[in-house]
Amino acid sequence: MRIILLGPPGAGKGTHCKRVIQKYDVHHLSSGDILRQQRASRTELGKKAQTYMDSGQLVPDKIIIEMMVGEITKCRNSGYLLDGFPRTVPQAQALADALAAVGERIDLVLNLKIDDQTAASRLTGRRSCPGCGAVYHLENLKPKVNGACDHDGAELVQRPDDRREIVANRLRTYRELTAPVVDFYKKDGRIYDIDAGRNVDEVTKTIFEKLDTLGAS
Ligand code: AP5
Numbered sequence: 001m002r003i004i005l006l007g008p009p010g011a012g013k014g015t016h017c018k019r020v021i022q023k024y025d026v027h028h029l030s031s032g033d034i035l036r037q038q039r040a041s042r043t044e045l046g047k048k049a050q051t052y053m054d055s056g057q058l059v060p061d062k063i064i065i066e067m068m069v070g071e072i073t074k075c076r077n078s079g080y081l082l083d084g085f086p087r088t089v090p091q092a093q094a095l096a097d098a099l100a101a102v103g104e105r106i107d108l109v110l111n112l113k114i115d116d117q118t119a120a121s122r123l124t125g126r127r128s129c130p131g132c133g134a135v136y137h138l139e140n141l142k143p144k145v146n147g148a149c150d151h152d153g154a155e156l157v158q159r160p161d162d163r164r165e166i167v168a169n170r171l172r173t174y175r176e177l178t179a180p181v182v183d184f185y186k187k188d189g190r191i192y193d194i195d196a197g198r199n200v201d202e203v204t205k206t207i208f209e210k211l212d213t214l215g216a217s
Helices: 013-023 031-040 044-055 061-074 089-100 116-124 164-186 200-213
Strands: 002-006 026-030 079-083 108-113 126-128 135-137 191-195
Touching (some): 013 079, 013 135, 013 200, 031 079, 044 164, 061 089, 108 164, 116 164
Parallel strands (some): 002 108, 108 191
């Protein structure tokens, strides 16, 4: 299955992708995670992306499209779950064109909806493990020991772009550049809206029910 998880920063895309890949046989392709790995490895791509990411702006389409189409091509024979891509209408069009060229298309777009206030409080309270990538929240999803990862005990860190002033930029960027992607997919009816303001398990249940209708396994 070829699925997109759309939604503003903090909607829970990463959280739910991790749950989906435990149950279904699909690859999780997160543009944000791939960019962060490139930064950590100090590649040319990572260096180019850094300034945009740290200020809450989008990395230019050309860079992202090349990177993500390359990753998708590697997973062609299995299914994939796209998280954070596409994020602009030109990215959505480029993805549609790349898939059409090999006779494929996206099966379903899950649109996680959430208001700005909830998104902001989720992001500013998010903490993650630099070792295994596990994600926590200061209020909603606390680790067993304050400040330490449940899995490997590493000290939890805050993402640089989760500071309050940068979060405001990311939400503005979402409204201006990513919200139109919802309309792009509404045209052909393959989008399904999900209230992502509910508790994590309820949202996961809705996502699983929808994926089951696709005959996913
Ligand atoms: P990216 O990493 O994609 O960030 P994002 O879209 O801003 O999404 P987040 O990872 O912040 O949020 P999420 O929806 O995954 O939420 P999460 O599950 O962690 O992108 C970062 C940057 O990279 C961009 O700003 C841009 O610069 C660049 N970039 C990436 N892709 C690009 C592209 N295609 N084009 C151009 N540039 C690109 O949850 C958040 C918190 O809430 C967690 O603490 C979690 O525990 C908690 N939580 C989740 N769900 C719930 C719930 N239901 N109830 C309570 N708490 C919850």
